[in-house]
Amino acid sequence: MRPRTLRRWQWLHTWSSLACTVFLLVLCLTGLPLIFSQEIEDAATTPLPGLPGLPGVAGVAGVAGVDDAGPGQWASLDTLVHIARERYPGEVVRFVFIDDDEPRAKVVMAPADSPDRSKDHRVEFDLRTAEVVADTPPGGAASVSARSMATWMAWLLRLHTDVFAGFAGEMTLAVVGLVFVLALVSGTVLYAPYMRKLAFGAVRTRTRRMTWLDRHNLLGVCVLVWALVVGFTGVMNELSKPLSAHWRRTDMSALLSGYQGQAVTPPRSPAQAAFDTVRAALPQRNVTSLIFPSRSFSNPHHYLVWTNGNTPLTHRLFTAALVDAQTGQLTAVAQMPGYLRALQLARPLHFGDYGGLPLKIVWALLDIAAIAVLGSGLYLWVGRLRAARR
Numbered sequence: 001m002r003p004r005t006l007r008r009w010q011w012l013h014t015w016s017s018l019a020c021t022v023f024l025l026v027l028c029l030t031g032l033p034l035i036f037s038q039e040i041e042d043a044a045t046t047p048l049p050g051l052p053g054l055p056g057v058a059g060v061a062g063v064a065g066v067d068d069a070g071p072g073q074w075a076s077l078d079t080l081v082h083i084a085r086e087r088y089p090g091e092v093v094r095f096v097f098i099d100d101d102e103p104r105a106k107v108v109m110a111p112a113d114s115p116d117r118s119k120d121h122r123v124e125f126d127l128r129t130a131e132v133v134a135d136t137p138p139g140g141a142a143s144v145s146a147r148s149m150a151t152w153m154a155w156l157l158r159l160h161t162d163v164f165a166g167f168a169g170e171m172t173l174a175v176v177g178l179v180f181v182l183a184l185v186s187g188t189v190l191y192a193p194y195m196r197k198l199a200f201g202a203v204r205t206r207t208r209r210m211t212w213l214d215r216h217n218l219l220g221v222c223v224l225v226w227a228l229v230v231g232f233t234g235v236m237n238e239l240s241k242p243l244s245a246h247w248r249r250t251d252m253s254a255l256l257s258g259y260q261g262q263a264v265t266p267p268r269s270p271a272q273a274a275f276d277t278v279r280a281a282l283p284q285r286n287v288t289s290l291i292f293p294s295r296s297f298s299n300p301h302h303y304l305v306w307t308n309g310n311t312p313l314t315h316r317l318f319t320a321a322l323v324d325a326q327t328g329q330l331t332a333v334a335q336m337p338g339y340l341r342a343l344q345l346a347r348p349l350h351f352g353d354y355g356g357l358p359l360k361i362v363w364a365l366l367d368i369a370a371i372a373v374l375g376s377g378l379y380l381w382v383g384r385l386r387a388a389r390r
Contacts, residue, residue, distance in 0.1 A: 009190055012182070016182045016186060017183040020176045020183065021377060024370075025374050028370050028374065030159050030160040031160055031367055032367050034157060036360060037153055037157075039357070074127045075127050075130035076272045077290070078272045083125070087132075088109050091110060094108045094109060096108070097122075097288070098288055100286060103127040103128050104125065104126060104133070106123070107123045109123065113294050113295055122134075123135050124136075167241075167242070170238045177235035177238065180227075181231045184228055184231065187224075188221075191217060191221055195217070202214065203218065209380065212379060212380055216373060216376040223369045233346040233350040236343050236346040236350075237346055240340075243340060247336070247337065251334060256299060259300055259302070262301060264293050265325065268327075269325055271292070273328045275287055275305070277328060278305045282333070285309055285314075286310050288307060290303055290304070290306075292325075301325060301326070304320060304321075305320065305321045307321065316347070318336065318344060319333060319334070319335065319336060321333045
């Protein structure tokens with residue numbers, strides 16, 4: 001590489017790295033506990049007696065009454081909804097979430113049908129017995145520790161995804177992600193001429209700066225592929241909200257165009273019937289949630305039923321189905337466009353939560369190594385400034 005070209009790549013790497021270092025340190029530090037968010041949530045929640053060691057129930061396939069997941073029959077979703085309404089008679093049922101790892105379901109309720117999710121609360125059931133195993137009343141939580149942990153994790157997630165700046169913060173972090181990818185590419189270009197006369201992994205100790213520089217480069221090249229994947233998928237995750245909103249305004253609105261502006265109609269068809277209808281129409285998919293007719297979700301006349309696949313790959317690919325809440329008939333299956341499919345696959349790849357706890361530990365170790373790379377790069381820059389002032 002010619003000296004002039006080398007200097008240009010060095011300039012590009014230096015300034016692209018500096019432009020995103022502070023943001024990336026925040027993202028890496030907040031991302032570390034978020035990798036284990038499910039484990040942290042489980043640790044703060046009182047476990048249901050008898051559940052430890054129970055085999056996973058993929059999509060709770062037997063909830064419709066087909067006994068293919070364990071002894072006994074699963075409770076009807078309408079039974080769960082009825083119990084939840086008896087506990088909170090003045091409220092509306094918004095969603096039913098079905099756990100795809102354990103035989104549990106959550107009925108989410110709110111004082112009114114509103115886009116504001118802050119007043120939502122849930123009643124959690126054991127699907128084997130229809131017993132209430134957790135009840136988070138409005139403005140409360142199952143325990144002080146669970147409430148504190150949920151607040152803390154929500155705070156970290158906001159800081160990680162939009163730095164409390166909403167859409168502007170999301171787009172800022174998307175640009176930061178692109179600059180980070182540019183810093184990685186330029187650093188890779190510089191690594192070849194830098195290491196031309198050195199063995200891989202060599203760390204020289206003649207001066208402190210040289211030692212730090214060699215360690216910085218070694219750690220950087222070790223986490224390079226992971227950092228590229230996480231950086232690129234992070235950009236995709238930041239774009240997911242506006243692209244998902246675009247899909248709802250276009251494709252979903254077209255499916256529901258005949259019902260827009262109508263008042264929300266209380267469903268006559270049972271929720272369990274909607275579940276069964278979608279299961280029959282999409283036998284290779286698992287029902288994960290059921291949204292009741294709602295103005296805030298633009299489905300005043302339908303159940304909106306979300307499904308995912310039953311293989312490790314398709315488990316992250318979601319498809320929505322619309323079931324007429326009056327007749328129980330399947331109205332449409334909303335197929336996701338390719339760009340949203342890519343976004344759905346990007347999120348688990350970003351957090352490493354698709355391979356269980358072992359992969360999460362690997363992701364955490366790589367995250368710590370990335371923090372060391374960022375910190376050492378910042379240290380080298382500060383040392384260079386101090387040397388220039390002397």
